[in-house]
Amino acid sequence: MQEKLILIGNGMAGIRTLEELLKLEPERYQITVFGAEPHPNYNRIMLSPVLAGEKTLNDIILNDRDWYAENHIQLITGDPVVRIDRTRREVVTQSGASAHYDRLLLATGSNPFIIPIPGHDKQGVIGFRDIADVEAMLSAAQTHAKAVVIGGGLLGLEAANGLLKNGMDVTVVHLLDSLMERQLDKPASALLKTSLEERGLHFMMEAQTAEILGDERVTGVRFADGAELAADLVVMAVGIRPNIQLAQAAGIHCERGIVVNDTLQTFDPRVYAVGECVQHRQTCYGLVAPLFDQAKVAANHLANLGIARYEGSVTSTKLKVTGIDLFSVGDFNEAEGDETLVLQDPGAGVYKKLVLRDDKIKGAVLYGDTLDGAWYFQLMREGSSITDFRHTILFGQHDLGDAGHGDETRVAALGNEAEICGCNGVCKGEIVDAIVKKGLFTLEEVRAHTKASSSCGSCTGLVESILASTVGQGYTAAPSKKPLCGCTEYSHDEIIQAIKQHQLKDMDVVRQFCEWKTPDGCATCRPALNYYLLANWPGEYQDDAQSRFINERAHGNIQKDGTYSVVPRMFGGLCSPADLRAIADACEKYDVPEMKVTGGQRIDLFGVKKADLPAMWKDLSTAGLVSGHAYGKALRTVKTCAGKNWCRFGTQDSTGLGVQLEQMTWGSWMPHKFKMAVSGCPRNCAEATIKDFGVVCVDSGYELHVGGNGGIKVRVTDLLCKVETEQQVLEYSAAFIQKYREEARYLERTAPWVERVGLQYVKDALFDQTQREALHERFLYSQQFAQIDPWKERAEGAEKHEFEKIEIAA
Amino acid sequence: MNNWIPIAALHEIPQLGARVVKTDTQDIALFRTKNDQIFAVKDQCPHRQGPLSQGIVHENSVTCPLHNWKIDLTTGEAQGPDEGCVATYSTKVEEGMVYLALDAESGI
Structure with a gap:
């Protein structure tokens, strides 16, 4: 029943x-x-x-x-x-x-709140709440000329703007001295008023409505000071109940x-x-x-599942008046003890204010340029410390809008045919269409329907901005707590915490403990859980091949034609004639159609048939070559320059140090790919300052840099510290890697991770000798189980079924 | 009138995994779910022809490795907002042996 x-x-x-x-x-x-x-x-x-x-x-x-x-x-x-x-x-x-x-x-x-003043029930006095109200306004605009909107808040201004567009002469009456006082501070409010006046709206500020005049139908409004204003239509937009x-x-x-x-x-x-x-x-x-x-x-x-809780929402506001960009969130009027950062450019009509307490964002008001609203909102929700980029934060998120968009970051100004998502070829018009026609409200929904920002994610900020400007006040960047995937209500952080705290060592146990709604999980959560378990319980957890993406399962990069690429490791970029000969022989033997030197100082062999992989690996393995993990969320390469052995500028043995680093770290699984580099002098030929962990040698020692990225979003590293010996470089790098391995979310690279937790947090952990040594030790322990060459294992017959097709005559 | 062809022993297909069956004309992906159900579909995603056999299997679905389309293995239909369909084939397991019938059941 x-x-x-x-x-x-x-x-x-x-x-x-x-x-x-x-x-x-x-x-x-x-x-x-x-x-x-x-x-x-x-x-x-x-x-x-x-x-x-x-x-x-x-x-x-x-x-x-x-x-x-x-x-x-x-x-x-x-x-x-x-x-x-x-x-x-x-x-x-x-x-x-x-x-x-x-x-x-x-x-x-x-319900709209109708002020109970004399005459409030006359014909022509309405709220702004439903389709009937809109119809009443539209029909009034046909036959009448003068409108009064009571209330200079969000709703009132939107109503006034609409009536103005329908040809009415509109006056906005507001009780207080600044518009939208619940969403804007005074300077932003003044900018808004000026720009609305330029469009033709009239304002009466600090005016208290006392009576609606007229017989059956409204003819005007009288104020507390006795002044009167003629009106054929009165819209009450003073709030809702x-x-x-x-x-x-x-x-x-x-x-x-x-x-x-x-x-x-x-x-x-x-x-x-x-x-x-x-x-x-x-x-x-x-x-x-x-x-x-x-x-x-x-x-x-x-549904009787009984596992979800609503813990309240932090909301942000946008005004849906075409051509006016404003955004506000949180406590944007500073209280005692708060600090404010302000950027004012009246000529360009731009005003930005951030309210800070203890270097965390408490509130924001943006006018004229709201592109970074979503970013500030995110920093606020996550309680991120902005200490490290406080001096540039008002200029916006440096990496928002990738190379393909150039300077054109103002989404509202983009044409419909502007390409937003370069990976999937999605234009602004398609996104707007999908949002409007399919009634989408969240980034996830836009991704599902249009594929925009669902691949590399670099256009996420742009898509969020489009969503915000299309949906307006209904949009929030993301729920404050984001579930790992559709299978669970728990976030990455909560799951990592649960695995550690409750000693969960098996995927089924994690799923049970964190109340998964699906029996096997999905393609999003399985690789994440597999990684978390592997990182937390080295030597105990049994890696699950079926929970890995195909590249990591087949230990090669799947190419678009279904063939694979093979990249042998070259420690520090060094190689010998014998290595090159073995690679050349393998290429000829297995008909490799193309070889290429990679940016990571090794050689990529393209177009290998899956069935040939184990045999080819066997040949390479016999010659002493191991997997370069070029396919994995893992330690990729350690790029080096020539260093002091050859280079006249070299200050230290950068090549040798790079080899040591790679020997210590190869084989390690990470939340995302991880790249390192060692440059022999500040000329930085190995490009160490755009790596996850970079070393720049100087005469007096070694500068350590973290959180760089040279990919989709270029991010220069932050300087962690300077150390004096190679041994310290090894110890700090292992400790940094382990901190990242243990705490970052799956598929989060070091750049966003460092930005999210704050450089100071990383420093606090690494500068504490006890913590650093413990991290270093845990990393070395986990490496015992990770440094087994997967190619050799497979060359010797492991996971055979992965590579062999079953042939039938039919 | 199914023409059953013996393919492989059940244990030769990994749980929550797949094997590729190569016929004279095409590749067919043979999936095994957690509860040992076997499904067969053409090894080609309706979106951009990605090899479905290389995807991650969960319940009765597989997620394509190229662009994350989710295909229902029982019907061959793409799930969620995506639209498309891949040919499915009948399978059966008898005494630990997996059989396949090559007359396409649905799709193209």
């Missing part, structure tokens, strides 16, 4: 909850939805573009009536629920019909909103609530993103 679930409120929060629920438990409930409006679920945050004539009503429908039918959901519009009888578990509608429920979900949203009438009348505990716990349950355990009607930990939200977080959690509990 199916249980009965009733949803009151056919809006975004409620329907999103049903969507999440259907993903988890499609058959569990017989679902009925009651909606007060005569429309199916539409995208309420897109009402402003509809009013401004940039979109039509049809554009913003999220779930059409077919969707309800396909999912066997009964949708009842136009006969609103007027009463909930909790004892009999029934809802009663206006027409007197009643329906029974086993579980009830309240998503009644909010959670719609709690139904719940309150049914005796469900409400304060400002319907009070819910972390599982979105009300005080009646059969009744859940989500969205703007809800009060959670003393907060009521009026933006879309938190509603989606809530929907996920509520659906999880309605």
